[in-house]
Amino acid sequence: MHALVVTAVAPERDAVTRGLGAAARRLPLPGGLALHRVSRPGGGPLLDVLAAGAGPAAAAAAAATALARGRYDLAVSAGIGGGFAPAAAVGSLVVADAIRAADLGSQTPEGFADAAALGYGVVEHRPPAALAAALAAATGAVAGTVLTVSTVTGTAARAAELAARHPGAAAEAMEGFGVACAAALHGVPVAEVRAVSNLVGPRDRAAWRIPAALDALTEAFATGFTAALAGTLAPAAGAPRTGSNDA
Ligand SMILES: O=C(O)c1cccc(C(=O)CC[C@H]2O[C@@H](n3cnc4c(=O)[nH]cnc43)[C@H](O)[C@@H]2O)c1
Numbered sequence: 001m002h003a004l005v006v007t008a009v010a011p012e013r014d015a016v017t018r019g020l021g022a023a024a025r026r027l028p029l030p031g032g033l034a035l036h037r038v039s040r041p042g043g044g045p046l047l048d049v050l051a052a053g054a055g056p057a058a059a060a061a062a063a064a065t066a067l068a069r070g071r072y073d074l075a076v077s078a079g080i081g082g083g084f085a086p087a088a089a090v091g092s093l094v095v096a097d098a099i100r101a102a103d104l105g106s107q108t109p110e111g112f113a114d115a116a117a118l119g120y121g122v123v124e125h126r127p128p129a130a131l132a133a134a135l136a137a138a139t140g141a142v143a144g145t146v147l148t149v150s151t152v153t154g155t156a157a158r159a160a161e162l163a164a165r166h167p168g169a170a171a172e173a174m175e176g177f178g179v180a181c182a183a184a185l186h187g188v189p190v191a192e193v194r195a196v197s198n199l200v201g202p203r204d205r206a207a208w209r210i211p212a213a214l215d216a217l218t219e220a221f222a223t224g225f226t227a228a229l230a231g232t233l234a235p236a237a238g239a240p241r242t243g244s245n246d247a
Pocket of ligand 1: 008009011012053054055079080081082083149151152153172173174175197198199200210
């Protein structure tokens with residue numbers, strides 16, 4: 001089983017590789033990107049962890065670049081995120097059962113209309129239900145919708161608007177929908193896991209608990225996450241691996 005794990009920044013990538021508990025091998029990609037490849041001891045899943053940059057566009061571009069050069073069974077968007085109270089407390093984990101672009105659409109006189117309603121796009125990708133359930137059970141995460149936003153929510157009014165429009169939302173972050181678009185283009189399933197560093201609401205950067213969230217991310221990858229991946233996804237069968245970054 002070969003998975004691509006896409007984070008925004010290097011501290012998130014390193015939190016994931018720390019959890020995997022084995023040395024990472026660096027494999028350069030175009031544009032200064034690099035996969036950090038971790039082979040699990042005992043022949044477990046092979047994971048390539050990639051710090052892609054913040055935001056859905058950077059995530060989509062980097063994920064598509066990596067997916068085009070290897071043969072993967074899964075793409076995972078992973079990192080820290082904002083939690084919607086009361087579903088997701090600071091320090092907790094959220095696994096996406098839906099990955100939704102929350103601000104892709106048009107502002108109309110009647111309010112926001114998403115791109116799907118207006119007929120010019122897709123605004124949601126769904127991880128396989130069995131995979132999302134297994135990942136949540138294995139890591140003790142809350143399962144819910146993870147919103148992808150291009151602007152971090154910074155007011156109570158915006159948080160309330162998002163919660164009303166997306167009743168199942170447990171977290172928001174900035175990359176999941178980009179990774180999901182790249183995965184869909186390459187025909188691989190997607191998953192998303194977020195460790196909650198802050199609540200979605202009035203901006204208070206000093207209240208972000210980034211080290212605690214990074215520890216929770218490490219713990220997720222140290223415990224059940226990869227076992228749940230391996231147990232849920234069938235390995236890519238048959239065809240020879242031909243990509244330049246393939247094992
Ligand atoms: O400064 C650091 O040490 C540091 C370490 C790890 C990550 C960061 C980031 O700034 C990551 C940015 C990343 O975080 C996601 N995020 C976190 N909270 C929210 C939120 O409330 N709303 C939206 N996104 C959030 C997001 O995916 C960013 O790309 C810094």
